[in-house]
Amino acid sequence: MTSDTLSQEEIRRRVDALGPWFHNLDLRGISTAPAHFLGDYPAVKWRRFSRVIPENLEGKTVLDIGCNAGFYAMEMKRRGADRVLGLDTDEEYLAQARFAAEVNGLKIEFRQLSAYDVGLLRERFDLVIFMGVLYHLRHPLLALDLIHEHVAKDLMLFQSMLRGDNRIDPVDKNYDFWTADQFDCSGYPKLHFIENNYADDPTNWWVPNRACVEAMLRSAGFVIVAHPEDEVYFCRRATRPQDEGPVYPSQGAIR
Numbered sequence: 001m002t003s004d005t006l007s008q009e010e011i012r013r014r015v016d017a018l019g020p021w022f023h024n025l026d027l028r029g030i031s032t033a034p035a036h037f038l039g040d041y042p043a044v045k046w047r048r049f050s051r052v053i054p055e056n057l058e059g060k061t062v063l064d065i066g067c068n069a070g071f072y073a074m075e076m077k078r079r080g081a082d083r084v085l086g087l088d089t090d091e092e093y094l095a096q097a098r099f100a101a102e103v104n105g106l107k108i109e110f111r112q113l114s115a116y117d118v119g120l121l122r123e124r125f126d127l128v129i130f131m132g133v134l135y136h137l138r139h140p141l142l143a144l145d146l147i148h149e150h151v152a153k154d155l156m157l158f159q160s161m162l163r164g165d166n167r168i169d170p171v172d173k174n175y176d177f178w179t180a181d182q183f184d185c186s187g188y189p190k191l192h193f194i195e196n197n198y199a200d201d202p203t204n205w206w207v208p209n210r211a212c213v214e215a216m217l218r219s220a221g222f223v224i225v226a227h228p229e230d231e232v233y234f235c236r237r238a239t240r241p242q243d244e245g246p247v248y249p250s251q252g253a254i255r
Contacts, residue, residue, distance in 0.1 A: 070097030
C-alpha cells in the first residue's frame, strides 16, 4: 500500500499508533497533535519567520538537527531543496517523521544521530536548521562549535528558548579581575542551569538570555544577519575571528 492509497482512517490509525506527537502536522486532513499546548505548533511559529528563508531552495542541501517529526525538513523540501537530511536521537520521532514525509510524498532522509556526532556525516550543507535543541543539551556551546566546524557551509536557522531580561548591555573586551559589577547586570550574557526539571522535562539543561544566545552564536563563528522572531536567528557561517557586533540589516530573505 502506497501513501496515495492510504485512507484517512488508515492515516489516523497510524498517527495514533506513532503518538504522542509534539509537532502538529496536517497529514491529508488528519492533525497529529490537535490539542498542542502551544496551539498549531510549529506552524504558528513558522509563519512568523518563514520570510527569511528563500522561497526557492533548488540546488541547495539542508540539514535539520533535532528534526522531531520533520515539520521544518518538510517545509524545506516543499521549497525545492535538492536534498534534506533530518537528524534526531529519538527513534520514535524519526518514525513519525518518516511516516509524515511518506504521506506528504516528500523524499527526505532521516537518521538517528546526535548534535555532537555531526562530524560523522563528513558533509557540509548550504542550510543547517538548529531549532529548539540548544537548551536540551548538556554541552550547548560544544554543539555550536561542531556545527560550525563540520556541517555548516553557509546559512544556519537557529532557535532557542530564552529566559531572563531581553536587553543587551554593552560588554567590554576585557575586565580587570576585581571588576565584577557586570555580572549583576540583567543584560549581561547569562546561561541559566537547570539541575532538575523545567516544564516537566528532564532534558531542559541550559536556558540563555538574549545577550547570551547572541554571544554564543558569535563565539561559535556565526554572524547574525536577521532576527525575525523573538527566539529565532538567521546566521551566516564566518571564519573566526569574527567582525565586531551583531548586525541585523534585513528581515527579508537571504538570497
